[in-house]
Each structure stands twice: as structure tokens, then as C-alpha cells.
Amino acid sequence: MKKEITLCLLFLFSSLGIFAQVEGKIERKKKTKERIEKTASLSAGYFGQGITQPGLKIGLDYPLITTVKRVERYNRDGELYKTKVRKVEYFAGAHIGGFYHAKSETGLLLDVELGRRKVKTKGTKRSFGIGTGVLQTFRNGPTFSTSSTGTGFDQRAAAGQTSWQANIFLALGKDNFFIGRKNMNWEIKYKLLAQFPFGTAVGIRNFFEFSLAYPFDLQQRKRIKV
Numbered sequence: 001m002k003k004e005i006t007l008c009l010l011f012l013f014s015s016l017g018i019f020a021q022v023e024g025k026i027e028r029k030k031k032t033k034e035r036i037e038k039t040a041s042l043s044a045g046y047f048g049q050g051i052t053q054p055g056l057k058i059g060l061d062y063p064l065i066t067t068v069k070r071v072e073r074y075n076r077d078g079e080l081y082k083t084k085v086r087k088v089e090y091f092a093g094a095h096i097g098g099f100y101h102a103k104s105e106t107g108l109l110l111d112v113e114l115g116r117r118k119v120k121t122k123g124t125k126r127s128f129g130i131g132t133g134v135l136q137t138f139r140n141g142p143t144f145s146t147s148s149t150g151t152g153f154d155q156r157a158a159a160g161q162t163s164w165q166a167n168i169f170l171a172l173g174k175d176n177f178f179i180g181r182k183n184m185n186w187e188i189k190y191k192l193l194a195q196f197p198f199g200t201a202v203g204i205r206n207f208f209e210f211s212l213a214y215p216f217d218l219q220q221r222k223r224i225k226v
Contacts (some may be wrong), residue, residue: 020076030072036087038063045095045211055105057097057209063089063117086179087119091127097209101140102194105160108136113169123179126186127171135195163203167168167193177215185213 040062047057066089073082093113100106114130138160173187189209196202 006141028073028074028076032066032070032072034067034070034152036068037067040216041213042216043095043187043211043213047099047109047207047209048106049205049207051208053099053101053107055097055099055107057095057109057211059093059095059097059211061091061093061213063091065090068116083121085121087117087175089117089119091115091117091129103140106138107167110134111165111167115169119175119178120222121179123181123199125171125173125175127169127187129169131167131169131191133165135163135193137161137163153181161197163195165193165195167191167207172208185215187211187213 021031042058042060044058045056046054048054058187069088071084072080072082075081084140091114093115094109095109095111095113097109097111098107098108111131111133113129113220115127121126135141169189169191171187171189174183175181175183175185177185185209189211191207191209193205193207194202195205206212
């Protein structure tokens with residue numbers, strides 16, 4: 001009988017120890033997800049078709065949905081030793097740009113975009129998306145067309161073509177505003193564009209962009225000071 005009582009007591013004490021360990025177990029990893037205030041940005045910079053046709057662009061980007069994901073890691077004593085923060089944005093943008101080549105053409109591009117942007121803990125970002133808009137081109141130099149009489153040619157001034165365009169883009173850069181620095185955000189973008197009609201067919205163009213962006217509060221209409 002005494003042996004049975006002793007075994008029961010040992011079992012009871014060991015059970016209490018297990019329960020105490022479960023109650024005192026420290027969560028080593030915590031994940032949180034939250035929406036944050038959306039901030040627009042004004043951008044300006046280089047916009048060119050390849051290298052031979054340089055130009056400039058200005059634009060406005062506005063995030064539709066902005067989410068911050070935070071991962072916190074703790075040691076065995078419950079002290080925080082590492083935090084990883086990432087921002088995910090779905091955004092819309094509107095841009096206007098122009099490019100020029102003395103012996104070829106002058107172009108004006110009006111573009112609207114939809115994309116997804118991901119910003120890492122140290123501020124590095126990458127984004128991708130699609131766009132569409134209008135491309136207006138003008139020939140630089142004499143241009144001739146068949147005369148109305150059908151004989152000979154007539155010279156045309158500022159001859160050009162208005163086309164619809166669709167594109168896909170990929171961008172890399174740095175979001176300094178997200179990590180609390182006073183520097184401007186910057187971005188390098190590659191855009192693959194299909195223009196139609198292009199003469200009587202479809203034209204493919206490559207654009208490269210480098211831009212600096214300023215965070216902007218649209219409601220208060222002022223630049224945000226970090």
C-alpha cells in the first residue's frame with residue numbers, strides 16, 4: 001500500500017512539473033500584420049528609350065493598400081533580439097514623360113500603372129506591374145506623303161502618330177522614408193512597351209527610368225518631413 005501511495009505522489013509531482021513548464025513556456029517567435037497610413041509620392045527623373053533617345057518624366061504614385069508584416073524573435077529568457085519588418089503595397093500611378101532624338105523622333109508618353117511593391121527591413125524595394133496609356137510620336141526631319149492628286153509628294157510638318165500602348169515593368173530601389181531616413185527614395189525601372197498601331201503593325205520599345213521620389217501628404221497638400 002505504501003508503495004502505491006509513493007508512486008501516486010511521484011506521478012502527481014511530475015505532472016505538476018510538466019504543467020509548470022507548459023505554463024512557463026516562452027513564445028520565441030511572434031508574427032503581426034497591420035495596415036498603416038498610406039503616403040503618396042511625387043517623382044521626377046530620367047526617362048529614355050534605350051540610351052540613344054533620352055528624356056524626362058514626372059509622376060504621382062499612390063498606394064491603394066499598405067500592409068506591414070512584423071516578425072519578432074526572442075531568446076530563452078524572453079528578451080527580444082531580432083525584428084524583421086516588411087511592407088507590402090498595392091499601388092496606382094500616373095506618369096507623363098518625353099524623349100528626343102534629333103535624327104529620329106520626339107515622343108510623349110502618358111501612362112497609368114497598377115503594381116505591387118515589397119519593401120524589406122533595410123529599405124530595399126522591388127516592384128512589378130502593368131501599365132497602359134497613349135504614346136504620341138513626331139518625326140524629326142522632312143516627311144513626305146503622296147499628294148492628293150496622286151502624282152508627286154507633299155511635305156508634311158510635324159508628322160507623327162498617336163498610338164495606344166500597353167506595358168509591363170520591373171523596378172528596384174530604396175525606400176528611405178520607410179526606414180526613417182531623411183534621404184529621398186530612388187528607383188530604377190525597366191519597361192517593356194507594345195505600341196499599336198506602329199505604322200501598320202505593332203512596335204516593341206524598351207524604356208529605362210531613374211527617378212527620385214518625395215513623400216507627399218495629399219490631404220494636407222504638403223511634403224512630409226521625416
